[in-house]
Amino acid sequence: xxxxxxxxxxxxxxxxxxxxxxxxxxxxxxxxxxxxxxxxxxxxxxxxxxxxxxxxxxxxxxxxxxxxxxxxxxxxxxxxxxxxxxxxxxxxxxxxxxxxxxxxxxxxxxxxxxxxxxxxxxxxxxxxxxxxxxxxxxxxxxxxxxxxxxxxxxxxxxxxxxxxxxxxxxxxxxxxxxxxxxxxxxxxxxxxxxxxxxxxxxxxxxxxxxxxxxxxxxxxxxxxxxxxxxxxxxxxxxxxxxxxxxxxxxxxxxxxxxxxxxxxxxxxxxxxxxxxxxxxxxxxx
Amino acid sequence: xxxxxxxxxxxxxxxxxxxxxxxxxxxxxxxxxxxxxxxxxxxxxxxxxxxxxxxxxxxxxxxxxxxxxxxxxxxxxxxxxxxxxxxxxxxxxxxxxxxxxxxxxxxxxxxxxxxxxxxxxxxxxxxxxxxxxxxxxxxxxxxxxxxxxxxxxxxxxxxxxxxxxxxxxxxxxxxxxxxxxxxxxxxxxxxxxxxxxxxxxxxxxxxxxxxxxxxxxxxxxxxxxxxxxxxxxxxxxxxxxxxxxxxxxxxxxxxxxxxxxxxxxxxxxxxxxxxxxxxxxxxxx
Numbered sequence: 362x363x364x365x366x367x368x369x370x371x372x373x374x375x376x377x378x379x380x381x382x383x384x385x386x387x388x389x390x391x392x393x394x395x396x397x398x399x400x401x402x403x404x405x406x407x408x409x410x411x412x413x414x415x416x417x418x419x420x421x422x423x424x425x426x427x428x429x430x431x432x433x434x435x436x437x438x439x440x441x442x443x444x445x446x447x448x449x450x451x452x453x454x455x456x457x458x459x460x461x462x463x464x465x466x467x468x469x470x471x472x473x474x475x476x477x478x479x480x481x482x483x484x485x486x487x488x489x490x491x492x493x494x495x496x497x498x499x500x501x502x503x504x505x506x507x508x509x510x511x512x513x514x515x516x517x518x519x520x521x522x523x524x525x526x527x528x529x530x531x532x533x534x535x536x537x538x539x540x541x542x543x544x545x546x547x548x549x550x551x552x553x554x555x556x557x558x559x560x561x562x563x564x565x566x567x568x569x570x571x572x573x574x575x576x577x578x579x580x581x582x583x584x585x586x587x588x589x590x591x592x593x594x595x596x597x598x599x600x601x602x603x604x605x606x607x608x609x610x611x612x613x614x615x616x617x618x619x620x621x622x623x624x625x626x627x628x629x630x631x632x633x634x635x636x637x638x639x640x641x642x643x644x645x646x
Numbered sequence: 647x648x649x650x651x652x653x654x655x656x657x658x659x660x661x662x663x664x665x666x667x668x669x670x671x672x673x674x675x676x677x678x679x680x681x682x683x684x685x686x687x688x689x690x691x692x693x694x695x696x697x698x699x700x701x702x703x704x705x706x707x708x709x710x711x712x713x714x715x716x717x718x719x720x721x722x723x724x725x726x727x728x729x730x731x732x733x734x735x736x737x738x739x740x741x742x743x744x745x746x747x748x749x750x751x752x753x754x755x756x757x758x759x760x761x762x763x764x765x766x767x768x769x770x771x772x773x774x775x776x777x778x779x780x781x782x783x784x785x786x787x788x789x790x791x792x793x794x795x796x797x798x799x800x801x802x803x804x805x806x807x808x809x810x811x812x813x814x815x816x817x818x819x820x821x822x823x824x825x826x827x828x829x830x831x832x833x834x835x836x837x838x839x840x841x842x843x844x845x846x847x848x849x850x851x852x853x854x855x856x857x858x859x860x861x862x863x864x865x866x867x868x869x870x871x872x873x874x875x876x877x878x879x880x881x882x883x884x885x886x887x888x889x890x891x892x893x894x895x896x897x898x899x900x901x902x903x904x905x906x907x908x909x910x911x912x913x914x915x916x917x918x919x920x921x922x923x924x925x926x927x928x929x930x931x
Contacts, residue, residue: 369664373687373688374688375665375666375668375687376664376665376666376686376688376689377664378662378664379654379662379663379664380661381660381661383660401660402658402660403657403660403661404661420841556867556869557688580867582841582865582867582873582874582875584842584874588874589867589869589875590867590869590874617918618919619917619918619919620917620918621921624915626912627911627912627913627915628912630906630909630911630913632866632867632905632906633904633905633906634904636906
C-alpha cells in the first residue's frame, strides 16, 4: 500500500489543520475552482474548494444550523429566503425546516459544486428537490444587482473573502442585499474566525456597518474551520435577533444537533477580544 | 538551512493540528514526562507535555480565563483557592486577580514544569512569587486525600485523562475534593472537548455526578486544543454559577481578554448535542 496522503490547511503559513485522505472520491477542476471530495475515517466525507475545507460530514451541522436558524427565527414570517453560495446544500437543508418558508432560492456560481454534492454529499444535498427550493446557477453579485425588494432573509454562505468571493464581503454587495430585502428583512453572513486574521475580519464588520443600521456578531464552534471558532454577522435595519423570537417556534424545528433556543441569546455573548473588535468596527455589542 | 520541523497532534489517529517548530527552546524528559517548549511565528511560545499541546502564547488566555473566573465569581468570598496541576502558572495568574483570594495553593506533581515555565513562559508564570501564592510540588491525589475542609474553590487544571492524570477524573478523587471544600464550596475542572471522544467525555460527567449534587457544563473557544471547543465542569453541593454572581465585581477584574460578565450565563448555554450528552450523564442542563 502506498503511504497515506494528508491534506493540510495552514493559517498564517505556520500552523493549521491536517486530515488524512483515506479515499479520494473526486478531484477535479470545475470552471471556477479545484473541487476535491475525500473520505476520512473519523470525519466522514470532506469537501475542499481550492484546497480549503468547505465542510466535513462530522461537523457541518454546527456551521449550517448556526448560519440559518438565528436569522430565520428572528423574522416573524420568513416566506422568501435567498441563499448566496451554499452549493453543497447544507444551508438549504436547514432553511426548508422552517414551515414559514414559501420559497428558498439558492444562487450558486458553480453548478458543478451542486452536481458533485448531489452525488457525493447526500447528507447536505437533501433539499434541492424540495417543492419550495429554486436553484439559480449564477453570480451572486449580479443576482443581487438585478433583484429588488423580494426577500425576507438573505443568507450569504460563501467561501473565504479572497478571490472569487471577495465581492461578497464588500459594501456595494451589501447595498444590493439591503435593497433586495423586504421591510423588516435580515441578512446573515458567515464572517470567518476572529482569532488569526484580525484586520480582514474587522473590515467585514466595518463594511457591513456602513450599509446596515444594525449589525451584530455571533459565534459557534466549528472544529474543522480555522481556530474552531466561527463567527456570523446579523445585519438589519429595523429589527433585532430577539424582537420576534418565538421560543415555541424554535422548539418545533426538527432534527437539530447544534441549535438550541437559548443560543438565540447566548451566541451573541462574545469573548471580550471579539467584542472589542466588533465595537472598533462600529457594530453593535 | 535544514527543512522546518512540524509538530502534529492527532485526534482519532487521522486528523489534527500541525504547528511549525521555528525554534526549540527546551526538549527534555522530566521525572514524569517529556517537556518541550518551542516558538512558532504566529502562536508564540508553545509548550508540549508528552507531545500534547498544553498551551500556546497566542490563545492560552481563553483557556485560563474561562477555567478560573466563572468559578471564582460564583463564590461570594473565595478566600482559599486550590489549583491541582497548572504548573505553567496561567491559572494562578488569573486566580490572583481576585482581591478576595487570601491564599492560592498550587499543587503540581512535576516541579520541573514550574521551573521551565518560570524560565521560558514569563507570560503565564507571573504569580508564583505573589504574596498569596503557595506552591506545593506533589501528587494532587495524595494532597487531596490529606486535606479536609480547607478550600472555597478547587480548580483542576490537569493534562488529559490518560496515564498520570487519569485519577484526577475519577470519583475517589472527586470525593476527596468534596471533603476538602468548605461549606458553599465549588470545584471547577477542565473536561476536554465533547466533539470527538464521546464516551470518555461522558464518563467524566457521570463520575462527577456520582459525587456532587449539582454538576454543570460550560464551554469556551480554545483554538489550539482539539476541536477548538473546550468544556469545563462546575460542581457544587449548595450553590449555582449565578446565585452569588456580582456583575460589578466581575467588571473590576483587570486585564481580561476572553471573560465577559455576560459569559457567566451564556457559557452554560450549550450546543444541543453537548446538552444531550450532559443530560445522559445525569448532570444539570
